[in-house]
Amino acid sequence: MQKAASKRLLLFLLLILFTSKIIGQISSEKNPLISILKHLEEKHDIRFSYATEDVDEIFIISPSENISLEKSLAYLNEATSLNFIKINERYITVQNKKGTGLKCGIIVNSDTNLPLNGAEIKFLNTTKTTFSNKSGLFYFPTKKYSGLIKISHLGFQDIIINSKEFDKGCLSISIFQEASLLEQVLIEHYFTEGIQKNVDGSFKLNSKNNGLVPGQTENDVFQIIQVLPGIESIDESISNINIRGGTQDENLILWDGIKMYQNGHFFGLISAFNPDLTKNVTVYKNGTNARFGESVSGIVDMKSSNSLTNEIEGGVGLNLINASAFLSIPITKNLGVQVSGRSSINNIIETGVYNSYSNKIFQDTEILSLISNPTTLTVSADENFSFYDVSGKVLWDFSEKDKLRVNFLNIDNSLDFKETINETSQSKTSDLKQQSNASGISWERQWNDKISSNLLGYRSYYLLNSLNQDIFTEQTQMQENKVLETGIKLDAKIMLSEKINLQTGYHLSEVGIENLQNISIPSFTSKEKEVLRTHVLYGSSTFKPFSNKTIITSGLRVNYFSNFDEIVIEPRLSIHQKLGGGFAIETLGEFKSQTTTQRIDFQSDFLGVVKRRWTLSNNEDIPIIKSKQISLGFLYNKNDWFLNIEGFIKNVNGITTANQGFQNQFQFERSIGDYHVKGIEFVLNKKSNTLSTWFSYTYLKNDYDFPDLTPSKFPNNLDIKHSATLASSYQLNNFKVALGVNWHRGKPFTTPNEADEIINIDGVNTINFNSPNEDNLPDYFRVNISAEYLWKLSNKFDLKLNAALLNVLDRKNTINIRYALNSNDIGETHISKVEEVSLGFSPNFSFQLLF
Numbered sequence: 001m002q003k004a005a006s007k008r009l010l011l012f013l014l015l016i017l018f019t020s021k022i023i024g025q026i027s028s029e030k031n032p033l034i035s036i037l038k039h040l041e042e043k044h045d046i047r048f049s050y051a052t053e054d055v056d057e058i059f060i061i062s063p064s065e066n067i068s069l070e071k072s073l074a075y076l077n078e079a080t081s082l083n084f085i086k087i088n089e090r091y092i093t094v095q096n097k098k099g100t101g102l103k104c105g106i107i108v109n110s111d112t113n114l115p116l117n118g119a120e121i122k123f124l125n126t127t128k129t130t131f132s133n134k135s136g137l138f139y140f141p142t143k144k145y146s147g148l149i150k151i152s153h154l155g156f157q158d159i160i161i162n163s164k165e166f167d168k169g170c171l172s173i174s175i176f177q178e179a180s181l182l183e184q185v186l187i188e189h190y191f192t193e194g195i196q197k198n199v200d201g202s203f204k205l206n207s208k209n210n211g212l213v214p215g216q217t218e219n220d221v222f223q224i225i226q227v228l229p230g231i232e233s234i235d236e237s238i239s240n241i242n243i244r245g246g247t248q249d250e251n252l253i254l255w256d257g258i259k260m261y262q263n264g265h266f267f268g269l270i271s272a273f274n275p276d277l278t279k280n281v282t283v284y285k286n287g288t289n290a291r292f293g294e295s296v297s298g299i300v301d302m303k304s305s306n307s308l309t310n311e312i313e314g315g316v317g318l319n320l321i322n323a324s325a326f327l328s329i330p331i332t333k334n335l336g337v338q339v340s341g342r343s344s345i346n347n348i349i350e351t352g353v354y355n356s357y358s359n360k361i362f363q364d365t366e367i368l369s370l371i372s373n374p375t376t377l378t379v380s381a382d383e384n385f386s387f388y389d390v391s392g393k394v395l396w397d398f399s400e401k402d403k404l405r406v407n408f409l410n411i412d413n414s415l416d417f418k419e420t421i422n423e424t425s426q427s428k429t430s431d432l433k434q435q436s437n438a439s440g441i442s443w444e445r446q447w448n449d450k451i452s453s454n455l456l457g458y459r460s461y462y463l464l465n466s467l468n469q470d471i472f473t474e475q476t477q478m479q480e481n482k483v484l485e486t487g488i489k490l491d492a493k494i495m496l497s498e499k500i501n502l503q504t505g506y507h508l509s510e511v512g513i514e515n516l517q518n519i520s521i522p523s524f525t526s527k528e529k530e531v532l533r534t535h536v537l538y539g540s541s542t543f544k545p546f547s548n549k550t551i552i553t554s555g556l557r558v559n560y561f562s563n564f565d566e567i568v569i570e571p572r573l574s575i576h577q578k579l580g581g582g583f584a585i586e587t588l589g590e591f592k593s594q595t596t597t598q599r600i601d602f603q604s605d606f607l608g609v610v611k612r613r614w615t616l617s618n619n620e621d622i623p624i625i626k627s628k629q630i631s632l633g634f635l636y637n638k639n640d641w642f643l644n645i646e647g648f649i650k651n652v653n654g655i656t657t658a659n660q661g662f663q664n665q666f667q668f669e670r671s672i673g674d675y676h677v678k679g680i681e682f683v684l685n686k687k688s689n690t691l692s693t694w695f696s697y698t699y700l701k702n703d704y705d706f707p708d709l710t711p712s713k714f715p716n717n718l719d720i721k722h723s724a725t726l727a728s729s730y731q732l733n734n735f736k737v738a739l740g741v742n743w744h745r746g747k748p749f750t751t752p753n754e755a756d757e758i759i760n761i762d763g764v765n766t767i768n769f770n771s772p773n774e775d776n777l778p779d780y781f782r783v784n785i786s787a788e789y790l791w792k793l794s795n796k797f798d799l800k801l802n803a804a805l806l807n808v809l810d811r812k813n814t815i816n817i818r819y820a821l822n823s824n825d826i827g828e829t830h831i832s833k834v835e836e837v838s839l840g841f842s843p844n845f846s847f848q849l850l851f
Contacts, residue, residue: 032792033058033080035733037094042689044069047115049106049137049170050094054082056795085170093137093170102139103166107132107151107173116175118307119153124160129333131310151175152400157449184551186576186584187637191227191685191694192729192738197644199551199576200289201588201633203228205281211692211729214740215784217319217804217846219275221302222263225283227725227740229681229696231298234718234747235815236360236838239268243285244650245677245702245718246297247660249598249612250625254301255438256407259294261462261483261596262436265344265387265413266321267361267609272389272411272436274340276315276326279305286631286648287574287588290540290555291491291505294594296627296652304407308336308395312851319802319846320351322387334397343388356842358385362609363836379471384416401446408439417607419471428469432607435463450495460485464613466606473521479606480516481613483596485509499544503555507536511596513616530616532595535560540572549578559593564619568593568626582638586646589630597625599658603818612661623654623672642685650677657706660717663818664750665769666709673706675716693728715748715773734790742784746777749817757831758821765829767819777817782838783808798850803843810841 033055037048039062046069060079063072073084073092083095091106107119115136122129123145132138145163152158156175165171184199194210197203207219213227222238225231230244239262240248253260255273265272284292284299292299305328314327326340346354362383393407413434420427440458447453462483469476487509494502512531518524540555555572570591578584595617605611617624633646653674657666679700686693700723702716727740750769759768786804793799816836823829 030059031062031733033060033076034792036060036062036076039733040069040072046090046092048084048092048094049104049115050082051096051137051139052133053795054094054096056792058082091172095170102141103163104137104139104170105166105173106170107136107138107153107175109156109175116153116156119151119156119175122150122152123163124148124150184548184576186635187642189687189692190642191727192692193731195224195227199586200553200574201285201287201576201586201631202289203283205283207275207278207280211731212736212738212786212788213729214727214738214786215804215806216738216786217802217844218317219278220271221273221275221278221281221300222271225281225300227696227727228283228285229683229698230285230679230700231283232720232723232744234720235836237264237268238271239264241298241300242718243298244629244648244679245675245700245716245720246650246652247598247718249596249614249659250295250297250594250652252292252295252299252301252594254292254299255409256302256304256405256440257442257456257489258438258440258458258460259485260436260438260460261485261614262411262434263300265342265389265411266357266385267413267415267434269357269361270321273302273409274324274326274342274389274391276317276324277304277328277338277340277391277393278302286590286629286650287553288572288590288592289503289553290538290557290570290572291503293507293536293538293557293559293570293592294596296592296594296625304391304393305338306395306403306405308334308397315848315850317800317846317848318345320353320844321345321357324848336395338393338395339391341388341390344386347384347386353842353844356839360837360839380420380422382418382420384418385414387411387413403444405442405444406440409437411436415607415609419469421471426471428471430466430468430607432466432609433463434465434610437461451492453490453492456489456491458485458487458489462614464606464610468607476520478516478518479613480514482514482516483511483614485511501542502539503541504539505537507534507538509534509536511616513596513614515613515615528615530618531563532616533562534595535562551576561595561619561624564624566619566624568624582636584635584637586633586635587631588633591626591628593624593626595624597622597656597659599656600661601658603663603820621670621672622656625652625654627652640687642683642687644681644683646681648677648679648681650679652676657709660704662717662772664772665767666706666772669709671706671708673704673709673712675702675704677702677716690732691728691730695724695726697724698722711771714771717748717773719748719773720744734792736788738784738786740784742780742782744780746779746814747816748773748776751775752819752831758829765821767821767831769819777814780813780815780838781809781811782806782813796851800848800850802846802848804845806842806844807839808841811838812840813838 041047058080063075076084085093093104093106107116108114109116116132119132120129121138124147126145128145130138147163149161149163150158151173153175159175185196186199187197190197192211192213194206205224210219213224216223222241226233232242233240234242241251243251253263263272280303282301288299309328309330312329316325322342322344324342328338330336389411391409396404398404415432417430418427438460440456442454442456444454464481466479489507491505496502510533514529517526536559538557540553543552553574557570559568570593573589575587576584597615598612599615600611615622629648629650631646631648633644636643655673655675657669657671677700679698682697684695700721702719703713704716705713723744725740725742729738750772753768753770756768758765784806785808788802791799814835815838818834820832820834821829822832
């Protein structure tokens with residue numbers, strides 16, 4: 001114990017030393033001009049526009065913190081070979097003093113005043129075309145090009161300007177977003193940079209321009225969204241995200257519009273979606289856009305990068321679990337390719353963090369039991385685990401108005417488990433495979449400045465397969481769960497006026513789910529297969545009667561399930577009302593439904609590692625699940641303070657006992673019921689130029705109602721009544737550090753009756769449980785730290801270094817307790833307590849070379 005504590009202390013001191021050294025270097029040495037400009041942008045709320053090649057190789061001493069912006073610009077003019085020219089109060093252009101004979105312009109969003117990257121600038125009397133850079137800046141030769149210039153950007157209205165307008169100097173050009181595509185942002189940096197809250201109640205994560213959250217080494221989508229109130233993982237796994245008291249299978253996970261049935265590597269501990277090509281993520285907890293269905297809890301809508309690049313971009317990375325790489329390659333001006341991949345490295349080296357993750361995921365399974373105790377048994381065991389993912393995307397802009405995209409994603413997790421009888425060397429190998437692959441082709445067209453459409457055809461496939469060979473009985477058990485979904489989605493956006501926008505569409509999907517089980521001794525085969533075809537029509541409108549002070553989004557989704565000849569209508573509503581002085585209120589409401597769910601038959605299914613299998617509604621013993629939710633929120637956003645208090649009520653009908661995964665007296669019962677949630681979410685966030693500190697608290701009361709069970713009403717398995725987070729994220733130039741504390745009340749569980757633990761029912765010994773879920777696990781508490789530094793190696797290469805310390809205090813949090821009947825050597829029956837614990841202290845480090 002003392003050795004472990006010393007190691008943790010040493011790692012913590014190294015992290016502090018790493019932090020202080022970097023800060024010291026930043027304050028006392030010459031710094032990159034780019035870092036100085038970024039600091040001035042944050043300090044004075046301004047934006048610089050420059051050509052990267054002009055500033056990349058310049059290193060100077062930073063201007064004093066105590067001088068004004070004007071004096072800082074004067075200092076930069078003297079200390080560099082550049083001219084800093086104010087275009088307006090917010091934008092400053094940077095030009096080379098040597099004189100390049102170029103005219104310049106900066107393109108900004110008229111609503112946000114932020115620069116626009118990738119705007120197309122076309123000289124109408126020539127074939128010449130150029131694009132704005134990340135700062136919205138573009139150049140063209142003074143003498144060579146004249147006449148009319150057309151500026152266009154997807155989602156914005158085209159504008160035509162005479163080149164003579166540029167004679168007065170670098171011109172600031174504001175272009176207007178098309179209202180049909182406008183996404184209203186309430187708060188730009190929610191907790192940290194890269195997370196924003198929208199007025200429709202949704203959250204958007206931008207993985208390309210993100211801050212840092214505690215415990216983060218990579219931009220893992222499903223780790224980052226857990227900082228949002230009402231979203232957590234009750235067992236620390238990515239594959240079990242609980243949104244407002246719902247189970248993981250109640251969430252809709254989309255990748256480029258395609259539903260995914262697997263979202264985790266390492267059987268759920270890290271995200272299966274490579275963050276390098278995931279551009280942005282939209283998360284809904286309530287008030288879901290009518291375009292989305294097939295979920296009764298939350299939506300996680302991931303989009304990969306959809307823009308062509310002018311030059312090759314990419315990166316390679318390595319952490320203590322996996323290696324990764326990505327590339328974005330322009331083939332021609334209108335054609336490009338994106339590829340990415342990741343692979344586990346434990347076949348080369350088993351790191352401490354890999355062993356920690358392995359122990360966490362394989363506990364309460366046959367695998368870890370034999371590996372951990374080989375000397376007490378006649379059997380030794382060995383496991384071999386690996387995972388990888390690979391994705392690709394072809395981008396073809398075959399006209400000014402048309403974009404074609406073709407993409408694919410493949411995810412694979414494999415486990416081989418070999419048992420050997422020591423005395424005879426006889427061995428048997430069991431295996432477990434979890435795979436997903438998705439592909440799609442989409443055509444996006446901008447018909448005019450008011451109408452756009454998108455047509456998507458897709459295929460999503462999921463496979464979970466296990467082979468369990470018993471070395472003593474020669475019994476072989478094969479289990480398989482397969483899902484195949486194909487579909488077409490046609491979506492359109494229409495701007496009727498500046499105040500009214502419409503969105504409508506038609507979706508067709510066919511889902512087939514098969515469950516197979518085959519046992520050799522005694523011979524037994526079971527096969528279930530269900531297929532369901534669904535037609536969907538939806539429409540929604542956004543109405544802004546008083547400019548942006550009142551924003552009302554209402555929608556209707558109509559589902560027709562052809563197998564059942566049943567129509568389910570789902571209204572949606574989002575109202576945001578500004579009150580003045582930074583105050584606002586919002587009301588969200590929705591009806592939703594879903595036909596795919598997961599169930600648990602036995603705790604030993606699929607080697608006890610995954611357990612859950614997908615099933616499809618048959619509208620009989622597995623009904624269509626339906627939900628209703630309403631919420632009312634109060635908000636304050638002013639002077640870098642953000643306050644949000646939101647109360648909600650959520651009712652979900654049509655759940656089953658198998659779907660909930662009971663581990664008590666209801667484990668083998670088959671019944672249909674509901675659950676009801678009432679809760680309050682509280683958020684307080686204070687930001688400065690370099691520091692963001694936030695506190696969030698959630699109160700939640702979550703109860704079951706199963707009329708056919710006794711008792712019929714009792715606490716939900718996910719009834720976490722109190723949870724809280726206190727965290728801070730600090731950023732100075734290229735250095736970031738984050739510290740966070742997470743606490744929540746332990747989840748409910750059921751204990752045996754101490755006075756009479758085992759009872760005999762019809763000749764079968766059974767555990768005599770107390771009332772279901774009347775006890776709670778010990779409180780959960782964890783402290784995480786993370787740090788990041790971006791080091792500019794040259795004008796083409798960057799090195800990003802990350803370090804994270806998970807569970808710094810090495811607290812052994814109990815995340816589950818269940819009870820099972822076992823027999824000893826003389827046939828006496830007794831009860832065994834099976835306890836699962838959280839990850840222990842787990843340091844992880846990563847580096848990524850970007851170009």
